[in-house]
Amino acid sequence: MKIMYLTIELIVGFIFLFIIVKFVGKKIINKISPFTFIAAIVLGELLGNALYDHKIGVFYIVYSMTIWGGLLFSVEYLSQKFLSFRGVVEGKPSALIKNGIVDRETLRKNRMNINQLQSLLRQSETFSIREVAYCYLEANGSISILKKSKYQKTTQEDFNMPSKIVSAPVTLIRDGEVLWDEIFDLGFNESWLKSQLNTQNIIEYKDVFIAEWLQGDGLFVQRFMD
Structure with missing residues (x-):
């Protein structure tokens, strides 16, 4: 008897889940916003x-999924009709980098630090902040990057260029703190670092928000005042 009830519940649950996803749209699967992501988790939990609570029958499965599906559909419908409601539910992208400058205030508002930003950039195959013209944190937590023109993708075959050794950028100063281990690993010292900063009219380490060294491209520096 339990097997028969479980079979019926599975079939009913499967049909209703299919209908809800079909009506609400593909956004609930793509996790396009934090709301749809959480809504999908709750729907699966319901x-x-x-299914595995023997005290709950088919009626309660149908009822709970109908109510939840109706709420999801209502939110999606209102999001389509009203722009202000859409902004509240889905959120808006945040510009973390503008014109090649990291916006520290936007980082703070999104409860992020420079380490996390660098990590997200590396996951998007961007290993240096100097390459980025604009970077947006999307509502679903991913980032979108527009690179500076000279760093946009081209193929060596297009220009018959010889292959070059690829070097990874190394962060030397972060949040005003000098990463001496990284500097010594590169074979540099404090005198070298000071001379590099002096060429950019920087005297104090504490004035530097981020400094990266890339072989062949030199030192990239952004100050706090920038």
Whole structure:
């Protein structure tokens, strides 16, 4: 008897889940916003808990999924109709880098630090902040990058260029703190660092928000005042 009830519940749950996803749209699968991501998790939990709770029958599965699906559909409908409501539910992208400058205030508002930004950039195959013209933190937590023109992708075959050794950028100063281990690993010293900063009219380390060294491209520096 339990097997028969479980079979019926599985079939009903499967059909209703299919209908809800079909009506609400593909956004719930793509996790296009934090709301749809959490809504998808709750929807799965509702079905999963109902299936394995022997005190809950088919009616309660249908009822709970109908209510939740109706709420999801209502939110999606209102998001399509009203721009202000869409902004509240889906959120808006935040510009973390503008014109090649890291916006520290926007980082703070999104509860991020420079380490996390660098990590997200590396995951997007961008290993240096100097390459980025604009970087947006999307509502779903991913980032979108527009690189500076000289760093946009081209192929060596297009220009018959010989292959070059690829070097990774190394962060030397972060949040005003000098990473001496990185400097010594590169074979440099404090005198070298000071001379590099002096060429950019920087005297104090504490004035530097981020400094990166890239072989062949020199030192990239952004000050706090920038």
